[in-house]
Amino acid sequence: MSILLLMVRTRTFDPATALTHAVELFASKGYSETSMEDIVKATGVSRYGLYGTFGNKRELFEQALDRYADSMGKQAFLRLLEPEASLDHIRRIFEGRVDDMCCEGATKGCLFIHTAMELAPRDDDLKDVLQKFMRRMSKLFSIGLESAKEKGEVRKDLDVTAAGELLTSTMFGLVVLGRTGFDRKTLNNIVENTLRAMR
Amino acid sequence: MSILLLMVRTRTFDPATALTHAVELFASKGYSETSMEDIVKATGVSRYGLYGTFGNKRELFEQALDRYADSMGKQAFLRLLEPEASLDHIRRIFEGRVDDMCCEGATKGCLFIHTAMELAPRDDDLKDVLQKFMRRMSKLFSIGLESAKEKGEVRKDLDVTAAGELLTSTMFGLVVLGRTGFDRKTLNNIVENTLRAMR
DNA sequence: ACCATAACAGAATGAGTATTCTGTTATTTT
DNA sequence: AAAATAACAGAATACTCATTCTGTTATGGT
Numbered sequence: 001m002s003i004l005l006l007m008v009r010t011r012t013f014d015p016a017t018a019l020t021h022a023v024e025l026f027a028s029k030g031y032s033e034t035s036m037e038d039i040v041k042a043t044g045v046s047r048y049g050l051y052g053t054f055g056n057k058r059e060l061f062e063q064a065l066d067r068y069a070d071s072m073g074k075q076a077f078l079r080l081l082e083p084e085a086s087l088d089h090i091r092r093i094f095e096g097r098v099d100d101m102c103c104e105g106a107t108k109g110c111l112f113i114h115t116a117m118e119l120a121p122r123d124d125d126l127k128d129v130l131q132k133f134m135r136r137m138s139k140l141f142s143i144g145l146e147s148a149k150e151k152g153e154v155r156k157d158l159d160v161t162a163a164g165e166l167l168t169s170t171m172f173g174l175v176v177l178g179r180t181g182f183d184r185k186t187l188n189n190i191v192e193n194t195l196r197a198m199r
Numbered sequence: 200m201s202i203l204l205l206m207v208r209t210r211t212f213d214p215a216t217a218l219t220h221a222v223e224l225f226a227s228k229g230y231s232e233t234s235m236e237d238i239v240k241a242t243g244v245s246r247y248g249l250y251g252t253f254g255n256k257r258e259l260f261e262q263a264l265d266r267y268a269d270s271m272g273k274q275a276f277l278r279l280l281e282p283e284a285s286l287d288h289i290r291r292i293f294e295g296r297v298d299d300m301c302c303e304g305a306t307k308g309c310l311f312i313h314t315a316m317e318l319a320p321r322d323d324d325l326k327d328v329l330q331k332f333m334r335r336m337s338k339l340f341s342i343g344l345e346s347a348k349e350k351g352e353v354r355k356d357l358d359v360t361a362a363g364e365l366l367t368s369t370m371f372g373l374v375v376l377g378r379t380g381f382d383r384k385t386l387n388n389i390v391e392n393t394l395r396a397m398r
Numbered sequence: 399a400c401c402a403t404a405a406c407a408g409a410a411t412g413a414g415t416a417t418t419c420t421g422t423t424a425t426t427t428t
Numbered sequence: 429a430a431a432a433t434a435a436c437a438g439a440a441t442a443c444t445c446a447t448t449c450t451g452t453t454a455t456g457g458t
Contacts, residue, residue, distance in 0.1 A: 008403045009403075012406080029320075033317065047447080048407080051446095057447090109320075159392075172375040172376070173369055179320065181330050193365050255416075
Protein backbone atom coordinates (compact mmCIF):
# COMPACT_ATOMS: atom_id res chain seq x y z
CA MET A 1 0.00 0.00 0.00
CA SER A 2 1.45 3.26 -1.08
CA ILE A 3 0.82 6.17 1.21
CA LEU A 4 2.50 8.84 -0.83
CA LEU A 5 0.61 8.18 -4.01
CA LEU A 6 -2.77 7.79 -2.38
CA MET A 7 -5.24 10.13 -3.98
CA VAL A 8 -8.69 9.21 -2.85
CA ARG A 9 -10.49 11.91 -4.75
CA THR A 10 -9.30 13.17 -8.11
CA ARG A 11 -8.57 16.80 -8.69
CA THR A 12 -11.30 18.54 -10.66
CA PHE A 13 -9.14 21.28 -12.15
CA ASP A 14 -6.07 21.49 -14.29
CA PRO A 15 -3.26 23.41 -12.55
CA ALA A 16 -1.84 24.45 -15.93
CA THR A 17 -5.00 26.18 -17.09
CA ALA A 18 -5.52 27.69 -13.65
CA LEU A 19 -2.04 29.15 -13.91
CA THR A 20 -2.88 30.53 -17.33
CA HIS A 21 -5.79 32.44 -15.85
CA ALA A 22 -3.61 33.70 -13.03
CA VAL A 23 -1.03 34.91 -15.53
CA GLU A 24 -3.69 36.89 -17.37
CA LEU A 25 -4.96 38.52 -14.21
CA PHE A 26 -1.53 39.37 -12.85
CA ALA A 27 -0.33 40.66 -16.22
CA SER A 28 -3.39 42.84 -16.52
CA LYS A 29 -3.70 44.23 -13.00
CA GLY A 30 -0.43 43.48 -11.27
CA TYR A 31 0.14 41.81 -7.94
CA SER A 32 -1.63 43.95 -5.33
CA GLU A 33 -4.64 44.69 -7.45
CA THR A 34 -5.27 41.02 -8.12
CA SER A 35 -6.84 39.30 -5.14
CA MET A 36 -6.89 35.59 -4.48
CA GLU A 37 -10.65 35.99 -4.69
CA ASP A 38 -10.25 37.30 -8.25
CA ILE A 39 -8.24 34.22 -9.09
CA VAL A 40 -10.75 31.90 -7.44
CA LYS A 41 -13.50 33.46 -9.54
CA ALA A 42 -11.54 33.48 -12.79
CA THR A 43 -10.30 29.91 -12.48
CA GLY A 44 -13.25 28.34 -10.74
CA VAL A 45 -10.74 26.68 -8.48
CA SER A 46 -11.35 26.72 -4.75
CA ARG A 47 -9.00 28.42 -2.33
CA TYR A 48 -8.08 24.98 -1.11
CA GLY A 49 -7.02 23.97 -4.58
CA LEU A 50 -5.03 27.13 -5.18
CA TYR A 51 -3.18 27.04 -1.88
CA GLY A 52 -2.64 23.30 -2.06
CA THR A 53 -1.24 23.50 -5.56
CA PHE A 54 0.62 26.79 -5.61
CA GLY A 55 1.47 27.47 -1.97
CA ASN A 56 0.50 31.09 -1.46
CA LYS A 57 -0.07 34.25 -3.45
CA ARG A 58 3.60 35.14 -3.63
CA GLU A 59 4.57 31.68 -4.89
CA LEU A 60 1.67 31.60 -7.31
CA PHE A 61 2.90 34.90 -8.68
CA GLU A 62 6.40 33.56 -9.13
CA GLN A 63 5.07 30.57 -11.03
CA ALA A 64 2.92 32.90 -13.11
CA LEU A 65 6.01 34.94 -13.91
CA ASP A 66 7.87 31.81 -15.00
CA ARG A 67 4.99 30.77 -17.17
CA TYR A 68 4.64 34.25 -18.64
CA ALA A 69 8.30 34.40 -19.61
CA ASP A 70 8.06 30.92 -21.01
CA SER A 71 5.05 31.61 -23.18
CA MET A 72 6.48 34.92 -24.37
CA GLY A 73 9.55 32.99 -25.45
CA LYS A 74 7.66 30.25 -27.21
CA GLN A 75 5.19 32.60 -28.87
CA ALA A 76 7.70 34.95 -30.35
CA PHE A 77 11.20 35.18 -29.07
CA LEU A 78 12.53 31.69 -29.66
CA ARG A 79 12.14 32.16 -33.39
CA LEU A 80 14.97 34.63 -33.14
CA LEU A 81 17.27 31.67 -32.59
CA GLU A 82 16.62 30.36 -36.10
CA PRO A 83 19.38 31.29 -38.52
CA GLU A 84 16.88 32.80 -40.94
CA ALA A 85 15.77 35.32 -38.31
CA SER A 86 15.53 38.79 -39.82
CA LEU A 87 14.72 42.32 -38.82
CA ASP A 88 11.19 41.48 -39.83
CA HIS A 89 10.95 38.85 -37.13
CA ILE A 90 11.84 41.50 -34.61
CA ARG A 91 9.36 43.91 -36.13
CA ARG A 92 6.61 41.32 -35.86
CA ILE A 93 7.36 40.74 -32.20
CA PHE A 94 6.89 44.42 -31.55
CA GLU A 95 3.80 44.69 -33.69
CA GLY A 96 2.24 41.79 -31.82
CA ARG A 97 2.88 43.59 -28.57
CA VAL A 98 1.43 46.81 -29.96
CA ASP A 99 -1.71 44.91 -30.97
CA ASP A 100 -2.00 43.47 -27.45
CA MET A 101 -1.88 46.96 -26.02
CA CYS A 102 -4.22 48.68 -28.46
CA CYS A 103 -7.06 46.41 -29.45
CA GLU A 104 -10.35 45.65 -27.69
CA GLY A 105 -10.53 46.32 -23.96
CA ALA A 106 -6.76 46.60 -23.91
CA THR A 107 -6.74 44.68 -20.66
CA LYS A 108 -3.48 42.97 -21.43
CA GLY A 109 -0.56 44.35 -19.57
CA CYS A 110 2.98 43.26 -18.88
CA LEU A 111 3.95 41.03 -16.02
CA PHE A 112 7.57 42.14 -16.30
CA ILE A 113 6.72 45.80 -15.78
CA HIS A 114 4.34 45.05 -12.94
CA THR A 115 7.01 42.95 -11.27
CA ALA A 116 9.67 45.60 -11.77
CA MET A 117 7.52 48.40 -10.40
CA GLU A 118 5.62 46.65 -7.60
CA LEU A 119 7.68 43.77 -6.34
CA ALA A 120 11.34 44.02 -7.39
CA PRO A 121 12.22 46.76 -4.88
CA ARG A 122 11.10 44.66 -1.94
CA ASP A 123 11.68 41.12 -3.15
CA ASP A 124 15.25 40.38 -4.16
CA ASP A 125 14.51 36.85 -5.32
CA LEU A 126 11.83 38.02 -7.69
CA LYS A 127 14.10 40.83 -8.82
CA ASP A 128 16.79 38.30 -9.72
CA VAL A 129 14.34 36.11 -11.59
CA LEU A 130 13.05 39.10 -13.49
CA GLN A 131 16.52 40.29 -14.34
CA LYS A 132 17.36 36.86 -15.67
CA PHE A 133 14.31 36.96 -17.95
CA MET A 134 15.15 40.42 -19.18
CA ARG A 135 18.74 39.43 -19.90
CA ARG A 136 17.47 36.45 -21.83
CA MET A 137 15.14 38.68 -23.79
CA SER A 138 17.99 41.05 -24.62
CA LYS A 139 20.16 38.12 -25.61
CA LEU A 140 17.52 36.76 -27.97
CA PHE A 141 17.17 40.17 -29.59
CA SER A 142 20.96 40.26 -29.99
CA ILE A 143 21.04 36.88 -31.63
CA GLY A 144 18.27 37.90 -34.01
CA LEU A 145 20.13 41.07 -34.82
CA GLU A 146 23.29 39.11 -35.51
CA SER A 147 21.41 36.98 -38.04
CA ALA A 148 19.95 40.12 -39.56
CA LYS A 149 23.42 41.57 -39.75
CA GLU A 150 24.64 38.57 -41.72
CA LYS A 151 21.82 39.26 -44.15
CA GLY A 152 22.98 42.84 -44.44
CA GLU A 153 19.76 44.16 -42.88
CA VAL A 154 21.56 46.05 -40.15
CA ARG A 155 24.81 47.93 -40.31
CA LYS A 156 27.98 45.96 -39.83
CA ASP A 157 29.25 48.03 -36.91
CA LEU A 158 26.08 47.64 -34.81
CA ASP A 159 26.82 46.51 -31.27
CA VAL A 160 24.18 43.80 -31.12
CA THR A 161 24.52 43.36 -27.37
CA ALA A 162 23.78 47.01 -26.68
CA ALA A 163 21.09 47.03 -29.35
CA GLY A 164 19.41 44.01 -27.75
CA GLU A 165 19.21 45.83 -24.45
CA LEU A 166 17.83 48.88 -26.21
CA LEU A 167 15.10 46.81 -27.84
CA THR A 168 14.18 45.28 -24.47
CA SER A 169 13.88 48.74 -23.01
CA THR A 170 11.82 49.89 -26.00
CA MET A 171 9.42 47.01 -25.46
CA PHE A 172 8.59 48.28 -21.99
CA GLY A 173 8.33 51.89 -23.03
CA LEU A 174 5.80 50.88 -25.65
CA VAL A 175 3.62 49.11 -23.13
CA VAL A 176 3.61 52.09 -20.80
CA LEU A 177 2.55 54.38 -23.64
CA GLY A 178 -0.02 51.86 -24.79
CA ARG A 179 -1.55 51.73 -21.32
CA THR A 180 -1.98 55.47 -21.27
CA GLY A 181 -3.93 55.37 -24.49
CA PHE A 182 -1.48 56.22 -27.25
CA ASP A 183 -2.76 54.82 -30.49
CA ARG A 184 -1.42 52.01 -32.61
CA LYS A 185 0.00 54.37 -35.20
CA THR A 186 2.14 56.20 -32.68
CA LEU A 187 3.41 52.99 -31.16
CA ASN A 188 4.23 51.38 -34.49
CA ASN A 189 6.01 54.56 -35.44
CA ILE A 190 8.23 54.23 -32.40
CA VAL A 191 8.98 50.67 -33.39
CA GLU A 192 9.81 51.67 -36.95
CA ASN A 193 12.09 54.49 -35.88
CA THR A 194 13.86 52.27 -33.40
CA LEU A 195 14.48 49.60 -36.01
CA ARG A 196 15.59 52.16 -38.57
CA ALA A 197 18.39 53.13 -36.21
CA MET A 198 19.84 49.64 -36.56
CA ARG A 199 20.31 50.01 -40.28
CA MET B 200 -17.30 89.53 11.04
CA SER B 201 -16.08 87.24 8.32
CA ILE B 202 -17.25 83.68 8.53
CA LEU B 203 -15.44 82.31 5.54
CA LEU B 204 -12.01 83.52 6.55
CA LEU B 205 -12.28 82.60 10.20
CA MET B 206 -9.42 80.36 11.14
CA VAL B 207 -9.30 80.07 14.89
CA ARG B 208 -6.30 77.78 15.01
CA THR B 209 -3.46 78.02 12.54
CA ARG B 210 -2.40 75.03 10.53
CA THR B 211 0.78 73.45 11.82
CA PHE B 212 1.91 71.93 8.55
CA ASP B 213 2.70 73.16 5.08
CA PRO B 214 0.51 71.47 2.45
CA ALA B 215 3.21 71.96 -0.18
CA THR B 216 5.87 70.03 1.72
CA ALA B 217 3.32 67.39 2.71
CA LEU B 218 2.54 66.96 -0.97
CA THR B 219 6.25 66.64 -1.71
CA HIS B 220 6.47 63.72 0.70
CA ALA B 221 3.40 62.14 -0.82
CA VAL B 222 4.92 62.46 -4.29
CA GLU B 223 8.05 60.65 -3.13
CA LEU B 224 6.07 57.81 -1.60
CA PHE B 225 3.72 57.38 -4.56
CA ALA B 226 6.57 57.60 -7.06
CA SER B 227 8.51 54.99 -5.16
CA LYS B 228 5.80 52.50 -4.27
CA GLY B 229 2.83 53.35 -6.42
CA TYR B 230 -0.76 53.91 -5.37
CA SER B 231 -1.94 50.70 -3.73
CA GLU B 232 1.29 50.00 -1.92
CA THR B 233 1.28 53.44 -0.34
CA SER B 234 -1.18 53.66 2.54
CA MET B 235 -2.58 56.83 4.01
CA GLU B 236 -0.87 55.65 7.19
CA ASP B 237 2.46 55.73 5.33
CA ILE B 238 1.76 59.29 4.32
CA VAL B 239 0.71 60.28 7.82
CA LYS B 240 3.99 58.90 9.15
CA ALA B 241 6.16 60.41 6.42
CA THR B 242 4.61 63.85 6.59
CA GLY B 243 3.84 64.03 10.28
CA VAL B 244 0.46 65.39 9.24
CA SER B 245 -2.64 64.00 10.89
CA ARG B 246 -5.34 62.19 8.95
CA TYR B 247 -7.54 65.18 9.62
CA GLY B 248 -5.05 67.49 7.99
CA LEU B 249 -4.58 65.25 4.97
CA TYR B 250 -8.27 64.66 4.32
CA GLY B 251 -9.15 68.27 5.06
CA THR B 252 -6.53 69.57 2.68
CA PHE B 253 -6.44 66.99 -0.09
CA GLY B 254 -9.86 65.35 0.00
CA ASN B 255 -9.13 61.66 -0.19
CA LYS B 256 -6.41 59.30 -1.33
CA ARG B 257 -7.45 59.39 -4.96
CA GLU B 258 -7.49 63.19 -5.05
CA LEU B 259 -4.23 63.39 -3.15
CA PHE B 260 -2.71 61.11 -5.76
CA GLU B 261 -3.96 63.29 -8.57
CA GLN B 262 -2.44 66.35 -6.94
CA ALA B 263 0.78 64.41 -6.42
CA LEU B 264 0.79 63.53 -10.12
CA ASP B 265 0.32 67.19 -11.04
CA ARG B 266 3.14 68.20 -8.77
CA TYR B 267 5.37 65.43 -10.08
CA ALA B 268 4.87 66.47 -13.68
CA ASP B 269 5.40 70.06 -12.73
CA SER B 270 8.67 69.44 -10.91
CA MET B 271 9.93 67.16 -13.67
CA GLY B 272 9.28 70.00 -16.07
CA LYS B 273 10.95 72.66 -13.98
CA GLN B 274 13.91 70.50 -13.08
CA ALA B 275 14.83 69.44 -16.54
CA PHE B 276 12.39 69.59 -19.38
CA LEU B 277 11.58 73.28 -19.56
CA ARG B 278 15.18 74.02 -20.49
CA LEU B 279 14.45 72.32 -23.78
CA LEU B 280 12.40 75.38 -24.67
CA GLU B 281 15.47 77.60 -24.70
CA PRO B 282 16.79 78.21 -28.19
CA GLU B 283 20.26 77.04 -27.18
CA ALA B 284 18.93 73.60 -26.26
CA SER B 285 21.16 70.89 -27.65
CA LEU B 286 21.41 67.13 -27.81
CA ASP B 287 23.47 67.41 -24.67
CA HIS B 288 20.53 68.87 -22.78
CA ILE B 289 18.55 65.80 -23.72
CA ARG B 290 21.44 63.55 -22.75
CA ARG B 291 21.64 65.19 -19.35
CA ILE B 292 17.94 64.68 -18.73
CA PHE B 293 18.37 60.97 -19.36
CA GLU B 294 21.54 60.73 -17.31
CA GLY B 295 19.80 62.40 -14.40
CA ARG B 296 17.06 59.82 -14.61
CA VAL B 297 19.60 57.00 -14.80
CA ASP B 298 21.26 58.36 -11.66
CA ASP B 299 17.91 58.43 -9.89
CA MET B 300 17.39 54.78 -10.73
CA CYS B 301 20.85 53.49 -9.93
CA CYS B 302 22.30 55.27 -6.92
CA GLU B 303 21.83 54.58 -3.20
CA GLY B 304 18.71 52.64 -2.17
CA ALA B 305 17.26 53.28 -5.61
CA THR B 306 13.91 53.94 -4.00
CA LYS B 307 12.97 56.51 -6.58
CA GLY B 308 10.49 55.30 -9.11
CA CYS B 309 8.28 56.89 -11.69
CA LEU B 310 4.84 58.20 -10.96
CA PHE B 311 3.96 58.12 -14.65
CA ILE B 312 4.66 54.41 -14.97
CA HIS B 313 2.86 53.59 -11.74
CA THR B 314 -0.13 55.56 -12.93
CA ALA B 315 -0.09 53.93 -16.34
CA MET B 316 0.13 50.42 -14.95
CA GLU B 317 -2.04 50.64 -11.83
CA LEU B 318 -4.61 53.33 -12.34
CA ALA B 319 -5.01 54.31 -16.00
CA PRO B 320 -6.97 51.17 -16.97
CA ARG B 321 -9.66 51.82 -14.38
CA ASP B 322 -9.62 55.61 -14.07
CA ASP B 323 -10.25 57.45 -17.31
CA ASP B 324 -9.75 60.89 -15.80
CA LEU B 325 -6.32 59.97 -14.51
CA LYS B 326 -5.53 58.33 -17.82
CA ASP B 327 -6.34 61.56 -19.65
CA VAL B 328 -4.24 63.61 -17.27
CA LEU B 329 -1.36 61.21 -17.69
CA GLN B 330 -1.66 61.22 -21.45
CA LYS B 331 -1.58 65.00 -21.43
CA PHE B 332 1.65 64.96 -19.42
CA MET B 333 3.22 62.41 -21.72
CA ARG B 334 2.28 64.38 -24.80
CA ARG B 335 3.78 67.46 -23.24
CA MET B 336 6.96 65.53 -22.50
CA SER B 337 7.14 64.30 -26.08
CA LYS B 338 6.52 67.81 -27.35
CA LEU B 339 9.33 69.23 -25.22
CA PHE B 340 11.69 66.58 -26.54
CA SER B 341 10.62 67.48 -30.07
CA ILE B 342 11.28 71.16 -29.49
CA GLY B 343 14.70 70.39 -28.06
CA LEU B 344 15.46 68.19 -31.06
CA GLU B 345 14.40 70.95 -33.42
CA SER B 346 16.90 73.29 -31.77
CA ALA B 347 19.54 70.60 -31.99
CA LYS B 348 18.70 70.14 -35.63
CA GLU B 349 19.31 73.83 -36.30
CA LYS B 350 22.73 73.36 -34.75
CA GLY B 351 23.38 70.46 -37.07
CA GLU B 352 23.52 67.97 -34.17
CA VAL B 353 20.81 65.75 -35.58
CA ARG B 354 20.14 64.83 -39.18
CA LYS B 355 18.03 67.22 -41.21
CA ASP B 356 15.43 64.63 -42.17
CA LEU B 357 14.67 63.55 -38.58
CA ASP B 358 10.95 63.57 -37.80
CA VAL B 359 11.21 65.39 -34.48
CA THR B 360 7.63 64.62 -33.51
CA ALA B 361 8.14 60.88 -33.86
CA ALA B 362 11.56 61.12 -32.27
CA GLY B 363 10.10 62.97 -29.29
CA GLU B 364 7.64 60.15 -28.73
CA LEU B 365 10.43 57.64 -29.05
CA LEU B 366 12.46 59.44 -26.39
CA THR B 367 9.46 59.50 -24.06
CA SER B 368 9.06 55.78 -24.51
CA THR B 369 12.78 55.25 -23.94
CA MET B 370 12.57 57.16 -20.67
CA PHE B 371 10.07 54.64 -19.32
CA GLY B 372 11.95 51.64 -20.60
CA LEU B 373 15.03 52.85 -18.79
CA VAL B 374 13.20 53.14 -15.49
CA VAL B 375 11.81 49.62 -15.80
CA LEU B 376 15.27 48.23 -16.45
CA GLY B 377 16.72 50.33 -13.65
CA ARG B 378 14.18 48.94 -11.23
CA THR B 379 15.16 45.40 -12.06
CA GLY B 380 18.77 46.12 -11.24
CA PHE B 381 20.46 46.83 -14.56
CA ASP B 382 23.55 48.91 -13.90
CA ARG B 383 24.27 52.48 -14.79
CA LYS B 384 26.59 51.52 -17.63
CA THR B 385 23.93 49.49 -19.41
CA LEU B 386 21.34 52.21 -19.01
CA ASN B 387 23.64 54.99 -20.19
CA ASN B 388 24.54 52.80 -23.13
CA ILE B 389 20.89 52.60 -24.10
CA VAL B 390 20.66 56.37 -23.88
CA GLU B 391 23.75 56.83 -26.00
CA ASN B 392 22.58 54.43 -28.68
CA THR B 393 19.16 56.03 -28.77
CA LEU B 394 20.64 59.49 -29.21
CA ARG B 395 23.08 58.25 -31.82
CA ALA B 396 20.14 57.22 -33.96
CA MET B 397 19.09 60.86 -34.17
CA ARG B 398 22.31 61.87 -35.84
C1' DA C 399 -20.07 -2.13 0.47
C1' DC C 400 -17.19 0.32 3.60
C1' DC C 401 -13.49 2.88 5.31
C1' DA C 402 -10.07 6.37 5.04
C1' DT C 403 -8.99 10.55 3.36
C1' DA C 404 -7.94 13.92 -0.41
C1' DA C 405 -10.47 17.39 -2.61
C1' DC C 406 -14.04 20.48 -2.22
C1' DA C 407 -17.16 24.91 -0.83
C1' DG C 408 -17.41 28.31 1.84
C1' DA C 409 -17.29 30.24 6.71
C1' DA C 410 -14.03 32.08 10.09
C1' DT C 411 -9.88 34.56 11.35
C1' DG C 412 -6.76 38.14 11.75
C1' DA C 413 -4.40 41.79 9.77
C1' DG C 414 -4.48 45.96 7.13
C1' DT C 415 -6.92 49.68 4.81
C1' DA C 416 -9.56 54.20 3.79
C1' DT C 417 -12.41 57.06 5.93
C1' DT C 418 -15.14 59.05 9.70
C1' DC C 419 -15.90 60.23 14.42
C1' DT C 420 -14.70 61.99 19.16
C1' DG C 421 -12.82 64.47 22.55
C1' DT C 422 -8.93 67.91 23.20
C1' DT C 423 -6.21 72.01 22.27
C1' DA C 424 -5.05 76.42 20.65
C1' DT C 425 -6.18 80.79 18.78
C1' DT C 426 -9.11 84.57 16.96
C1' DT C 427 -13.00 87.43 18.03
C1' DT C 428 -15.92 89.38 21.20
C1' DA D 429 -11.29 86.54 30.13
C1' DA D 430 -14.77 83.97 27.75
C1' DA D 431 -16.84 82.03 23.77
C1' DA D 432 -16.54 79.90 19.46
C1' DT D 433 -14.48 76.79 16.57
C1' DA D 434 -10.71 75.14 13.38
C1' DA D 435 -6.98 72.11 13.83
C1' DC D 436 -5.33 68.29 16.13
C1' DA D 437 -4.37 63.09 17.85
C1' DG D 438 -5.93 59.04 17.71
C1' DA D 439 -9.98 55.79 18.45
C1' DA D 440 -13.79 53.75 15.92
C1' DT D 441 -15.94 51.95 11.72
C1' DA D 442 -16.61 49.38 7.79
C1' DC D 443 -14.40 46.95 4.41
C1' DT D 444 -11.10 44.02 1.88
C1' DC D 445 -7.67 40.78 1.82
C1' DA D 446 -4.65 36.49 2.49
C1' DT D 447 -4.83 32.59 4.83
C1' DT D 448 -6.73 28.91 7.73
C1' DC D 449 -10.38 26.15 9.43
C1' DT D 450 -14.68 23.24 9.17
C1' DG D 451 -17.86 20.32 7.67
C1' DT D 452 -19.12 17.79 3.28
C1' DT D 453 -18.38 14.91 -0.75
C1' DA D 454 -16.38 11.74 -3.78
C1' DT D 455 -13.22 8.10 -4.80
C1' DG D 456 -9.22 4.59 -4.34
C1' DG D 457 -8.01 0.65 -1.54
C1' DT D 458 -9.81 -3.04 1.16
